[in-house]
Amino acid sequence: VCSKRDRDLKLIVEARGVTRGKTPSLVVIEKTLPKNSFFHRWDKIFITGEDFKQIDTLTAWRVSLWDGSQIISEYKSFLW
Numbered sequence: 001v002c003s004k005r006d007r008d009l010k011l012i013v014e015a016r017g018v019t020r021g022k023t024p025s026l027v028v029i030e031k032t033l034p035k036n037s038f039f040h041r042w043d044k045i046f047i048t049g050e051d052f053k054q055i056d057t058l059t060a061w062r063v064s065l066w067d068g069s070q071i072i073s074e075y076k077s078f079l080w
Helices: 047-054
Strands: 009-018 023-032 057-067 070-076
Touching: 009 047, 023 047
Parallel strands: none
Antiparallel strands: 009 023, 009 057, 057 070
């Protein structure tokens, strides 16, 4: 059963990489998911421009879903 939320959720993508100069990098992208989005289950986040260049070679990643300060779910790579 789907129910409406009474506040926004936050989707966070964290990506660790190594630049060409062998410098470690971390890119964090956040997206607010609107409240009361009935039946809406999928969304997307694009990593483009300077964020994409900063990651260069992806080494680890984590995607997490937050309700306020409480984590609801996360999915991450082995090296995270």
